[in-house]
Amino acid sequence: xxxxxxxxxxxxxxxxxxxxxxxxxxxxxxxxxxxxxxxxxxxxxxxxxxxxxxxxxxxxxxxxxxxxxxxxxxxxxxxxxxxxxxxxxxxxxxxxxxxxxxxxxxxxxxxxxxxxxxxxxxxxxxxxxxxxxxxxxxxxxxxxxxxxxxxxxxxxxxxxxxxxxxxxxxxxxxxxxxxxxxxxxxxxxxxxxxxxxxxxxxxxxxxxxxxxxxxxxxxxxxxxxxxxxxxxxxxxxxxxxxxxxxxxxxxxxxxxxxxxxxxxxxxxxxxxxxxxxxxxxxxxxxxxxxxxxxxxxxxxxxxxxxxxxxxxxxxxxxxxxxxxxxxxxxxxx
Amino acid sequence: xxxxxxxxxxxxxxxxxxxxxxxxxxxxxxxxxxxxxxxxxxxxxxxxxxxxxxxxxxxxxxxxxxxxxxxxxxxxxxxxxxxxxxxxxxxxxxxxxxxxxxxxxxxxxxxxxxxxxxxxxxxxxxxxxxxxxxxxxxxxxxxxxxxxxxxxxxxxxxxxxxxxxxxxxxxxxxxxxxxxxxxxxxxxxxxxxxxxxxxxxxxxxxxxxxxxxxxxxxxxxxxxxxxxxxxxxxxxxxxxxxxxxxxxxxxxxxxxxxxxxxxxxxxxxxxxxxxxxxxxxxxxxxxxxxxxxxxxxxxxxxxxxxxxxxxxxxxxxxxxxxxxxxxxxxxxxxxxxxxxxxxxxxxxxxxxxxxxxxxxxxxxxxxxxxxxxxxxxxxxxxxxxxxxxxxxxxxxxxxxxxxxxxxxxxxxxxxxxxxxxxxxxxxxxxxxxxxxxxxxxxxxx
Numbered sequence: 001x002x003x004x005x006x007x008x009x010x011x012x013x014x015x016x017x018x019x020x021x022x023x024x025x026x027x028x029x030x031x032x033x034x035x036x037x038x039x040x041x042x043x044x045x046x047x048x049x050x051x052x053x054x055x056x057x058x059x060x061x062x063x064x065x066x067x068x069x070x071x072x073x074x075x076x077x078x079x080x081x082x083x084x085x086x087x088x089x090x091x092x093x094x095x096x097x098x099x100x101x102x103x104x105x106x107x108x109x110x111x112x113x114x115x116x117x118x119x120x121x122x123x124x125x126x127x128x129x130x131x132x133x134x135x136x137x138x139x140x141x142x143x144x145x146x147x148x149x150x151x152x153x154x155x156x157x158x159x160x161x162x163x164x165x166x167x168x169x170x171x172x173x174x175x176x177x178x179x180x181x182x183x184x185x186x187x188x189x190x191x192x193x194x195x196x197x198x199x200x201x202x203x204x205x206x207x208x209x210x211x212x213x214x215x216x217x218x219x220x221x222x223x224x225x226x227x228x229x230x231x232x233x234x235x236x237x238x239x240x241x242x243x244x245x246x247x248x249x250x251x252x253x254x255x256x257x258x259x260x261x262x263x264x265x266x267x268x269x270x271x272x273x274x275x276x277x278x279x280x281x282x283x284x285x286x287x288x289x290x291x292x293x294x295x296x297x298x299x300x301x302x303x304x305x306x307x308x309x310x311x312x313x314x315x316x317x318x319x320x321x322x323x324x325x326x327x328x329x330x331x332x333x
Numbered sequence: 334x335x336x337x338x339x340x341x342x343x344x345x346x347x348x349x350x351x352x353x354x355x356x357x358x359x360x361x362x363x364x365x366x367x368x369x370x371x372x373x374x375x376x377x378x379x380x381x382x383x384x385x386x387x388x389x390x391x392x393x394x395x396x397x398x399x400x401x402x403x404x405x406x407x408x409x410x411x412x413x414x415x416x417x418x419x420x421x422x423x424x425x426x427x428x429x430x431x432x433x434x435x436x437x438x439x440x441x442x443x444x445x446x447x448x449x450x451x452x453x454x455x456x457x458x459x460x461x462x463x464x465x466x467x468x469x470x471x472x473x474x475x476x477x478x479x480x481x482x483x484x485x486x487x488x489x490x491x492x493x494x495x496x497x498x499x500x501x502x503x504x505x506x507x508x509x510x511x512x513x514x515x516x517x518x519x520x521x522x523x524x525x526x527x528x529x530x531x532x533x534x535x536x537x538x539x540x541x542x543x544x545x546x547x548x549x550x551x552x553x554x555x556x557x558x559x560x561x562x563x564x565x566x567x568x569x570x571x572x573x574x575x576x577x578x579x580x581x582x583x584x585x586x587x588x589x590x591x592x593x594x595x596x597x598x599x600x601x602x603x604x605x606x607x608x609x610x611x612x613x614x615x616x617x618x619x620x621x622x623x624x625x626x627x628x629x630x631x632x633x634x635x636x637x638x639x640x641x642x643x644x645x646x647x648x649x650x651x652x653x654x655x656x657x658x659x660x661x662x663x664x665x666x667x668x669x670x671x672x673x674x675x676x677x678x679x680x681x682x683x684x685x686x687x688x689x690x691x692x693x694x695x696x697x698x699x700x701x702x703x704x705x706x707x708x709x710x711x712x713x714x715x716x717x718x719x720x721x722x723x724x725x726x727x728x729x730x731x732x733x734x735x736x737x738x739x740x741x742x743x744x745x746x747x748x749x750x751x752x753x754x755x756x757x758x759x760x761x762x763x764x765x766x767x768x769x770x771x772x773x774x775x776x777x778x
Contacts, residue, residue, distance in 0.1 A: 012670065015748050325739065
């Protein structure tokens, strides 16, 4: 025999999925939502998304090259995913330098300080977003009008989000039946015709992405389904008790960040629990905290905070919630 | 929903290239190398000396201790040397070398192929004879069969399970055997049944072998209490604990044995070897071996004398392909990569797989992205992502707490990991250390 042969421990064959294919799958799953955001917010959506992706990837590259001095891993696509998700959580009229600041913070503080991909406890895109929300509260809460602002970037006409309108109305002592006149109907909310972050508005596009993620076996149904069901159930109970002062559960799951949060942010592999039971507990927590912030807090929306808070509990969940071991109990048939 | 085990599992491409290949006798080699460690337990002690003439079937090494097994010559010839040689395990271990002179078998073996169905021996006699004939589990674990048949005091076997799953990709030796030696397997099952004194038998076969399922189902009609169950194709269904759960829905307790849930399981190949040993007085000195690989000219199933060098099997299947990058003894999931094709076939060798160069290298290791796929595929409910760093950090008490010893090394975690992390490699290292610690604890001070 002339050639050298490889000797290595088993197994000798491997599955097809790679980190890159997972990241690519997530990017593909975000395409429908991106198309809807281009349709609704036009130039602004394109500008904001491009700046966020480029600055996230560049930040990761520069940190790897000059600070960590490690191998360049930007080709795994995870920085592109962070950039996309960050952009999807921003209004489409945000000034470029704020986007860059947020991206540098998301990748730098949210991810690289912990050692890069796989080591960050918090969702980097949400770290960036919340940092921006606190730093630039005015710009981060002025929302371009859909369709009408398609040809505008910084000069887009703005208004409040449906959740903001409800919060404001209730605070002013109005009742839901009156407030409902000022927000889009459920069908328009489902399609995404509302003021909001550029990628979060279209429930239908995000759900298409969900189907893709399930089909590609990138995530399981547990976190999205439980989180949406919790928000629906909790707000549903409040609405049944007092429909005059609480928005309907359908309204709650179709507005704000519930859909994008449940499907794309809470399911971030790195920052979510490892077992199915753990995932259910985590998603339940996110749902409850979201509703508590929306209904009782001062912010109209709470998905980002809820996910970050529950991210912090993941190590604890992983420590105590173990998969069912084989052979624990002896069954006699 | 079709029958299968509950937890984890994967479905790698089946690649059963030699499924249609009839069993062919491989030419008797000019010399054989018969290792003395072909079974789980202590190596056998040689009872022949250099220069002795032996016949096929003659005892050449005696099992040494309770868990050990007899070894017989596989050809007629002269013992040329007894010395250490590298075997499939990669370690240097003692072996008996025989120069072949012919194919004379010892007189006691009945070489008439006619089926003998009546079983004359008693249960105890059967167990004794199986021990004499050097039968070990042919599914790969090579646990001495007579030990498994001796049910410990206070325990009772209720089910006999026959493993015809062959869940490893590529391998077809059990499949071929079930199609061609179904009758003999059925009689072998009756012998095992008598030895164990059980009433209920279930043969488990995966649904990718429908011909074997229907063939054995027809044969089983003659034998009351014997059922043949088709199973959903899922790896590692051939794992003893998984198969028992799939067929009788009982979980073998952690650290326990199948008999703890009143089950004893054997491979179909073992059942056939038992038939030959009891009905034909034939010791275990040949077995069916699949030789396969995508680039191989004629993937095939051969009947091979123990001790035949792997290179002879590859030659008979069309020669070593140019692009070979890895030679594996066994299947692609649990088989051992061998360093040279000159090593001999042993009792536990179910197949020889040649992987092309392109499939022989592992992917670049990336950071763990905590996708939790290793947990969802682990059939034992373990957390490979956690066990690997614990092993790297030598935290052996934590490893033990996390049930590392339950790992059966099926490789589903490493197979699935998108970051190509060497999960099982480190788990094995951890297991070895934890095993040592547990054994040292049991020793009296």
